Amino acid sequence: xxxxxxxxxxxxxxxxxxxxxxxxxxxxxxxxxxxxxxxxxxxxxxxxxxxxxxxxxxxxxxxxxxxxxxxxxxxxxxxxxxxxxxxxxxxxxxxxxxxxxxxxxxxxxxxxxxxxxxxxxxxxxxxxxxxxxxxxxxxxxxxxxxxxxxxxxxxxxxxxxxxxxxxxxxxxxxxxxxxxxxxxxxxxxxxxxxxxxxxxxxx
Numbered sequence: 001x002x003x004x005x006x007x008x009x010x011x012x013x014x015x016x017x018x019x020x021x022x023x024x025x026x027x028x029x030x031x032x033x034x035x036x037x038x039x040x041x042x043x044x045x046x047x048x049x050x051x052x053x054x055x056x057x058x059x060x061x062x063x064x065x066x067x068x069x070x071x072x073x074x075x076x077x078x079x080x081x082x083x084x085x086x087x088x089x090x091x092x093x094x095x096x097x098x099x100x101x102x103x104x105x106x107x108x109x110x111x112x113x114x115x116x117x118x119x120x121x122x123x124x125x126x127x128x129x130x131x132x133x134x135x136x137x138x139x140x141x142x143x144x145x146x147x148x149x150x151x152x153x154x155x156x157x158x159x160x161x162x163x164x165x166x167x168x169x170x171x172x173x174x175x176x177x178x179x180x181x182x183x184x185x186x187x188x189x190x191x192x193x194x195x196x197x198x199x200x201x202x203x
Contacts, residue, residue, distance in 0.1 A: 040181035055122035060130035068100035139167035
């Protein structure tokens with residue numbers, strides 16, 4: 001399977017709590033729900049197309065708990081059958097129970113466990129949100145595709161997908177588009193360590 005990470009971001013790089021004010025208030029975050037005003041039908045169709053490519057999902061503990069709390073109740077949503085029915089994996093050394101079936105808890109060497117999952121037949125192993133997990137997977141060189149959806153808003157606080165001190169990574173832009181609501185969609189592929197240069201006529 002190809003490992004695909006999908007993240008919603010603000011212009012200042014925050015990925016925390018895009019969907020609701022109370023989605024993730026950890027660290028005293030009070031500005032959740034910033035993504036919702038920019039949703040439109042075009043993006044909803046695009047997101048549905050992406051979801052249709054999944055054969056399994058991989059979550060960090062916090063995102064898994066949020067999804068497991070909400071999606072079993074949303075049976076009338078067009079995405080519910082896929083999210084509720086496909087295999088789910090949650091990376092955690094502390095979680096002992098996972099009732100959103102079918103779910104498998106991954107502990108220990110997460111990079112090794114994810115490498116094993118990628119060897120299995122299938123299309124996409126998708127990571128939704130789970131920023132800390134995404135950071136570690138990028139540092140380990142395991143991500144095949146990044147789908148970054150950037151909202152035209154600056155929230156000024158919150159957990160960032162790419163924090164200071166994170167692992168450097170080169171990326172290649174595969175495609176990009178904007179939606180009528182103002183979302184900027186970037187599809188990227190990691191290329192290893194970034195390249196550096198010097199600008200100038202003699203460089």
